[in-house]
Amino acid sequence: MNLTMLLDMAADGFGDRIIVGDREAGLTAERLRGLAIGAARTVLDRGADAIVHLEVNGPAFPVAMFAAAYAGVPLVPVNYRLGTDQLTLLLAGHPGAYRIGGDGGVEAGEFLRAADTATGEPPDPLDPAAPAVLIYTSGTTSAPKGVVLRHENLVSYVLGSVEFAAAGADEAALMSVPPYHIAAVSNVLTNLYAGRRLLTLHSFDPREWLRLVRDQRVTNAMVVPTMLARIMDDPDLDRAVPTLRALAYGGAKMPPRVIEKALSEWPHVDFVNAYGLTETSSTVAVLGPEDHREAFSSADPLVRARLNSAGTVLPTVELEIRDEEGVVVPAGVAGRIFIRGDQVAGEYAGVGSTVDARGFFDTRDAGRLDADGYLYVEGRIDDTIIRGAENIAPAEIEDVLLRHPHVADACVVGLPDEEWGQRLAAVVVPVPGGEVDPDEVRAYVRDRLRSSKTPDTITCWPDLPRTPTGKILRHSVVNGLTSTP
Incomplete structure (x- = not known):
């Protein structure tokens, strides 16, 4: 399967359900498919070999993602906050791309209008092994690298994480991460497949986040720890979120006081800590809602400590902790985290695959497993x-x-x-x-x-x-x- 098949399933299964944007004027699944096919025709007519997305979050992003899939070219979401020199160097690697946003690119609204008026049949389905998305890592310890995610990697993650059409017609998700992050890609795909309407926040502000949750009746949301800290630390905020049912977080270390306060103030919310990497097509381990509640209420320090863990690995992936010699270590011993599974890409542009002979990817994260299989991530090996x-x-x-x-x-x-x-x-x-x-x-x-x-x-x-x-x-x-x- 490739990404277009996920959209086709949604459009055929619940085509009239609003799936992107405002609950009154957003895009239905069928409308999203039509725009994506139209945009693909525009891209093919231009002879482009990729779609570069250099814009903030909005409806142009999911349209561009599926347009790239229909056109058989990769989507390249680029960090619009990069400095001029960095951005120029990165874009020089994609001279034949159709560019949305930035100098020389089409404006997002213009892109959507062109997609709406394009004509022609959708291209033939492409090889699931073809590149779907190229994401540049954040480069916190080194120069950004282009991570190649193929259709089969992303589809494997979606099928292993979400049940088709599982969301109710009233459900809505709020995504606050920028489009050049793997969580943005995975949120578009998983919420579409589940049938859940997806909203985006261009620039995080705790008051605006809370307003959107209430006004748009958001049921599911995803934040990074610094965002939740800003929501919980402001004494002047009205933090009432009556419709919110689930909140996922990840991407960095969550301060204990923040998650403990959130659990205390929002006892009706199911919290999920997700650990994953761009190279693994997003999440590979999860600390689920019941784990959160049990750890928060427990007097046992070992159980309480699980609030600092990344939870347990998904059933669709395998995880090993290895020492410096590459030997798998027992529970309780720290080492290097390796991951294997169909969703794991472990591939970089210009480098190729970096998985080992057994198919495992070196995350370069340090960590350990406890006796019950809970993963504790201890930071980057490079740190x-x-x-x-x-x-x-x-x-x-x-x-x-x-x-x-x-x-x-x-x-x-x-x-x-x-x-x-x-x-x-x-x-x-x-x-x-x-x-x-x-x-x-x-x-x-x-x-x-x-x-x-x-x-x-x-x-x-x-x-x-x-x-x-x-x-x-x-x-x-x-x-x-x-x-x-």
């Missing part, structure tokens, strides 16, 4: 700090810092040190209205870990540099600390 002869995962220290009552956000990095090779430096953000005493916080960490994992310095900043999807820009933190007189 590891080497102090003396000891490898230290910043995430372990950050988890402790985030439990301090006066700390809202935290990042730990390694800075050059003549004696130890690297020294530990922490940047913390105080909770609203709070103050942080660096010595007291250092003592707090030392009491819970050990002296070698206690930050040598703690610096307070008003906020941390993050990508729009919530990932900490660690190189910016290092630069900020080393450039300070």
